[in-house]
Amino acid sequence: MRKVKVGIVQQQISNDVQENMNLLKKNIEQCSAQGAELVVLQELHNTLYFCQAENPTNFDLAERIPGPSTDFYSQIAKEQKIVLVTSLFEKRAEGLYHNTAVVFDFDGTIVGKYRKMHIPDDPAYYEKFYFTPGDLGFSPIKTSLGVLGVLVCWDQWYPEAARLMALQGAEMLIYPTAIGWESSDTEEEKLRQLNAWQTIQQSHAVANGIPVISVNRVGWEEDSSHQTAGIQFWGNSFVAGPQGEILAKANNKEPENLIVEVDLSRSEQVRRWWPFLRDRRIDFYNGLDKRFLD
Numbered sequence: 001m002r003k004v005k006v007g008i009v010q011q012q013i014s015n016d017v018q019e020n021m022n023l024l025k026k027n028i029e030q031c032s033a034q035g036a037e038l039v040v041l042q043e044l045h046n047t048l049y050f051c052q053a054e055n056p057t058n059f060d061l062a063e064r065i066p067g068p069s070t071d072f073y074s075q076i077a078k079e080q081k082i083v084l085v086t087s088l089f090e091k092r093a094e095g096l097y098h099n100t101a102v103v104f105d106f107d108g109t110i111v112g113k114y115r116k117m118h119i120p121d122d123p124a125y126y127e128k129f130y131f132t133p134g135d136l137g138f139s140p141i142k143t144s145l146g147v148l149g150v151l152v153c154w155d156q157w158y159p160e161a162a163r164l165m166a167l168q169g170a171e172m173l174i175y176p177t178a179i180g181w182e183s184s185d186t187e188e189e190k191l192r193q194l195n196a197w198q199t200i201q202q203s204h205a206v207a208n209g210i211p212v213i214s215v216n217r218v219g220w221e222e223d224s225s226h227q228t229a230g231i232q233f234w235g236n237s238f239v240a241g242p243q244g245e246i247l248a249k250a251n252n253k254e255p256e257n258l259i260v261e262v263d264l265s266r267s268e269q270v271r272r273w274w275p276f277l278r279d280r281r282i283d284f285y286n287g288l289d290k291r292f293l294d
Helices: 017-032 056-061 068-080 153-157 159-167 189-207 268-272
Strands: 001-008 039-040 083-093 096-104 111-116 147-150 170-178 180-182 212-217 220-221 232-234 238-240 246-249 255-263
Touching: 001 017, 001 212, 017 039, 017 068, 017 170, 017 255, 068 083, 068 096, 083 147, 083 170, 096 147, 111 147, 147 159, 153 170, 159 170, 159 189, 170 189, 189 238, 189 246, 238 255, 246 255
Parallel strands: 001 039, 039 083, 147 170, 170 212
Antiparallel strands: 001 255, 083 096, 096 111, 180 232, 212 238, 220 232, 238 246
């Protein structure tokens, strides 16, 4: 058996970046103290979710990679001897920005990064204003614990992304996330959205026979443009096993750290029972590279 203890940090974010980072450090250390070997943080965890409004001054929040934030999280990973998955606003060049996940190994080195590929542009989620689509492809990141298929938020709705990670040897799918409810949604619509969000990610676990780790932010955040009443991020961070079974799940209102043991060796057995990769009809999938088949 090959087991990994995973820590997930579901945190409420304030407008004080240093306060957020200090609290993240404390939560990471708490996870490590409980035996976590891999710790995953939520999307854009240093700051409020600034994409609720199109404001050019928000580009000042971006950083170079490597830079001050990677130095900060590198030191934590090294001190705690953990693999750490972070999510940062990357300034790649003047006027060129990405939503980028950075992975640190036990010794604090950056072992890989992933630039968010699917960029949404919806009311209160104006990410196309800020982020250039990723150009690193769907490439898993090799760490001392195993091979991680790191994706980011909107990527979690696309089975193609999960499949390509799995086909290249990813042993887990990891989704730092920032998703929540807009105030005008009815209670019925809120429930439908939440269920769909969890179900699609569980389906990636089932279809690929590997665990999924999804870490969402929590709490209400104001829309700085005041065009909406802000977003209530719905939490519900969870870990699912290779058959989609929920191994652990956080609440929907409060910050929470969870530790869950994931048995990576189960994937081999599950794939023997359900050999989806064996039975794929790759000779008839050529249409998947089209936007739409008329």
